[in-house]
Amino acid sequence: MISCTLSFQAKERLLLCTNTTISHVRPIYTESGIIFMTDPSLVTTSLKSYLLKSQTYLSLLILAVCVVGMTSIAAHTFKRYSEYNLQLIAQSFSEQIQMAVLLEDKRTIDDTIKIFMQKYPLQSIQVINMTGEIIANSAEPLPIYRTDAALLESIQTWLISDHAGYTNVVHNAQILAQVKVTNSIFPLISFLKLFVLFFIISLGGVLFLITFSTNLIYRNIDHSLATLTLTTESIIAKRNFTQRVPHSHIAEFNTISESFNALLNEIQTWQAHLQQENSHLEYRALHDILTQLPNRAYFNQRLAQLFEHPNTRRHFALLYIDNNSFKEINDTYGHQAGDAVLQEMAIRLKRTLRSNDFIARIGGDEFAVLLLNISKPMQAMTAAKNLLRVGDTPLQFENTSIQFGFSIGVALSVQADSIEQLIHQADQAMYQAKANTPQKLAIYTPIST
Secondary structure, three states: OOEEEEOHHHHHHHHHHOOOOHHHEEEEEEOOEEEEEEOHHHOOOOHHHHHHHHHHHHHHHHHHHHHHHHHHHHHHHHHHHHHHHHHHHHHHHHHHOHHHHHOOOHHHHHHHHHHHHHHOOEEEEEEEEOOOOEEEEOOOOOOOOHHHHHHHHHHHHHHOOOOOOEEEEEEOOEEEEEEEEEEOOHHHHHHHHHHHHHHHHHHHHHHHHHHHHHHHHHHHHHHHHHHHHHHHHHHHHHOOOOOOOOOOOOHHHHHHHHHHHHHHHHHHHHHHHHHHHHHHHHHHHHEOOOOOOEOHHHHHHHHHHHHHOOOOOOOEEEEEEEEOOHHHHHHHHOHHHHHHHHHHHHHHHHHHOOOOOEEEEOOOOEEEEEEEOOOOHHHHHHHHHHHHHOOOOOEEEOOEEEOOOEEEEEEEHHHOOOHHHHHHHHHHHHHHHHHHOOOOEEEOOOOOO
16 A cells, blocks of 8 residues: 655646546545545456566565575585584694694794695784793784674674584604684675675576466476376375386476386385395394394294293103214314314204294204104104204215214103293203213203102
């Protein structure tokens, strides 16, 4: 709404005070003159003017936000880069002058300072001894213009922290002096000026092109965006990564579609790879690498399952198997032969067991067997005797015949109140078999009270 107060002598200048037509003006008479006000109900705006005005306001807002945001990001990036680069320069300089400081060779220090000042965009380099005295100083004053100098100092203080260019000159863990390197601010000022200028010019060009082509390409863009959106929403909702975004007639959106489809392919491939890797890692976590049998962790899981399930709790047996001459085999034939014996033991023992029995390598030369559906001690003893027979045939290793045998301790789950107790019983029986029985087989018998 536009208003203008006129004296009676200035009525003829009415049209100079308003940008609306006279038909849109409503006069209000006052003692000091006439106030002409526009009537909002009578004012009309063309669609072209409305779109141009709205796009102009929006573009100016975007321009302001982008300039501020991008300038802040550029300044922050420059700050981190400058501080990191400054620290590296200071560290390199301190290493270069280490011996010169130690020998109090000021000339070499000055020469090194000149080299670094020529090589890097630095404001100054100072070398300060431990008493606070400046040994060498390359400080170059800022330009004479006081306003520029004050501004540059402010920007430099804000961007680069005071400790960024400080480092110590150390020799044999002793601090000889301190180096202070100050970065030049002029590259940043030039960069920011060029950045802002380029950004404004680019955004102005983009604004012109957007204003010119919005009505022309809106329909195709909207169709392509809708297709991409619908496909994405469907994939998210159904978790069906076999769907693909259809071809678009706009090259840029078709590139996005192809990239999106390629990403879906990568996701599918990566999922399959992860599943394979997880399966491999899970296998390695639960199996012994040498014998490919389940390891102690897998054995403990299986034992806990059998012990906790009511249908198997009192109907299985635990066998502990230990090689009788494993140390002698290693000492006589070498560790490779010992590994071969363990591998052969694993193959023979597993081949002798039933398909539903469970065997694991739980230690160096120790194996454990879980015999299922065992209700009588004689069943477990019969199975253990069959296992003992697999050691009757020697192993042929590198044209050498290696004889091996093992001892087996048997414990029945029905005689144990806990997993720990069952393991202890099997372990006791195994040591009894190794020490006291010629057939190297023993079954745990509870002590009667």
